[in-house]
Amino acid sequence: MNGTAPRRRGRGRPSREDTGTGPSARQRILDAARAEFAERGYDKTSVRGIAKAAGVDAALVHHYFGTKDEVFAAAIEVSFEPALVLPAVLAGDREGIGERLARTFIGVWENPGTRAPLLAVIRSALTHEAAAGVLRTFVLRRLLSRVVEELDVPDPAFRAELAASQMVGIAILRYVIKAEPLASADPEEIIAQVAPTLQRYLTGTDPHSGAEADG
Amino acid sequence: MNGTAPRRRGRGRPSREDTGTGPSARQRILDAARAEFAERGYDKTSVRGIAKAAGVDAALVHHYFGTKDEVFAAAIEVSFEPALVLPAVLAGDREGIGERLARTFIGVWENPGTRAPLLAVIRSALTHEAAAGVLRTFVLRRLLSRVVEELDVPDPAFRAELAASQMVGIAILRYVIKAEPLASADPEEIIAQVAPTLQRYLTGTDPHSGAEADG
Numbered sequence: 001m002n003g004t005a006p007r008r009r010g011r012g013r014p015s016r017e018d019t020g021t022g023p024s025a026r027q028r029i030l031d032a033a034r035a036e037f038a039e040r041g042y043d044k045t046s047v048r049g050i051a052k053a054a055g056v057d058a059a060l061v062h063h064y065f066g067t068k069d070e071v072f073a074a075a076i077e078v079s080f081e082p083a084l085v086l087p088a089v090l091a092g093d094r095e096g097i098g099e100r101l102a103r104t105f106i107g108v109w110e111n112p113g114t115r116a117p118l119l120a121v122i123r124s125a126l127t128h129e130a131a132a133g134v135l136r137t138f139v140l141r142r143l144l145s146r147v148v149e150e151l152d153v154p155d156p157a158f159r160a161e162l163a164a165s166q167m168v169g170i171a172i173l174r175y176v177i178k179a180e181p182l183a184s185a186d187p188e189e190i191i192a193q194v195a196p197t198l199q200r201y202l203t204g205t206d207p208h209s210g211a212e213a214d215g
Numbered sequence: 216m217n218g219t220a221p222r223r224r225g226r227g228r229p230s231r232e233d234t235g236t237g238p239s240a241r242q243r244i245l246d247a248a249r250a251e252f253a254e255r256g257y258d259k260t261s262v263r264g265i266a267k268a269a270g271v272d273a274a275l276v277h278h279y280f281g282t283k284d285e286v287f288a289a290a291i292e293v294s295f296e297p298a299l300v301l302p303a304v305l306a307g308d309r310e311g312i313g314e315r316l317a318r319t320f321i322g323v324w325e326n327p328g329t330r331a332p333l334l335a336v337i338r339s340a341l342t343h344e345a346a347a348g349v350l351r352t353f354v355l356r357r358l359l360s361r362v363v364e365e366l367d368v369p370d371p372a373f374r375a376e377l378a379a380s381q382m383v384g385i386a387i388l389r390y391v392i393k394a395e396p397l398a399s400a401d402p403e404e405i406i407a408q409v410a411p412t413l414q415r416y417l418t419g420t421d422p423h424s425g426a427e428a429d430g
Contacts, residue, residue: 158404
């Protein structure tokens with residue numbers, strides 16, 4: 001930046017790819033970050049460790065993502081990519097929202113490739129206040145804003161979080177605690193039960209007990 | 216046991232109380248175990264550390280509880296003591312089960328004294344397979360068997376776990392992640408929303424999609 005070469009540690013000059021001209025260095029950093037956070041947990045993961053695992057300089061990690069919290073947020077966002085389908089899920093016919101959401105959610109968790117990074121995120125967020133803060137600030141807010149945009153109901157954020165709570169609870173009992181018989185239940189049985197819950201939370205008449213809608 | 220004094224480390228002869236003649240040494244061990252598991256996590260907690268914190272000999276911990284897993288299970292059970300009200304919650308009028316359960320559950324979590332140890336248990340179980348196994352084997356099975364005894368419905372265990380999943384999800388989003396607006400919502404609003412969900416899971420016509428009850 002000031003005309004002299006930036007200090008580099010641990011590696012020689014970065015290759016052309018590492019200088020950030022292509023998407024692959026960024027992607028390698030994200031993949032490495034996910035793996036590091038999953039394996040070591042939030043506290044023990046460092047930007048330098050992520051850079052090393054990605055085969056890039058730590059400065060490049062900072063260049064792309066900023067602080068460790070921001071790398072974590074970006075790694076989390078990758079894990080939540082399945083949530084990019086949310087607008088499509090919410091935009092279809094209103095009566096089917098609960099079932100489409102339940103089916104999408106269970107589908108993501110039944111896929112080991114998407115389950116593993118989500119588990120890592122949940123574990124980090126549940127054990128480290130900093131990670132919980134990142135999840136709250138960067139991820140939930142964006143996801144919720146999408147729901148709020150799509151759903152024309154009073155209290156959309158409260159409704160969305162009630163729906164999220166049901167899905168998070170299923171994920172934890174079925175995939176983390178592995179409580180039987182839920183852990184071995186046919187996914188269709190779970191969808192059939194959870195869909196009406198999500199439907200009511202998202203489109204039911206009023207989330208407030210006895211109160212008029214957004215009065 | 217063989218006529219010689221057992222080896223003791225770290226402390227001199229135990230006092231009369233420490234030899235286990237009264238309930239208070241046992242209680243001190245449980246309190247210390249809860250604190251140690253909460254503070255250090257499952258992996259870093261040892262029977263010796265618990266004994267030291269309780270001011271007793273490690274042999275006494277083994278005498279009362281056995282292995283570390285068994286101490287953890289006992290410590291967990293203390294945390295789940297509020298669940299001892301379950302039979303009363305389930306035994307009342309059938310139409311009010313969902314609301315009574317939601318109210319009891321939220322009441323336990325709104326009380327900081329009962330929330331803290333529950334949080335510690337959940338965090339341990341979510342991050343350590345051994346702790347999850349203990350929760351699954353010792354605690355959930357017993358809680359579920361109580362529900363199964365009280366509820367005369369098909370698939371009572373599956374129903375109970377669906378209800379538990381909703382409550383666990385609320386606990387995590389509201390008290391751990393602290394996602395807004397759920398974290399600041401009036402408990403009554405949450406009870407009003409969650410009660411019908413629990414009611415349907417526990418007493419709805421059939422937990423299986425389209426299938427006849429316990430056919």
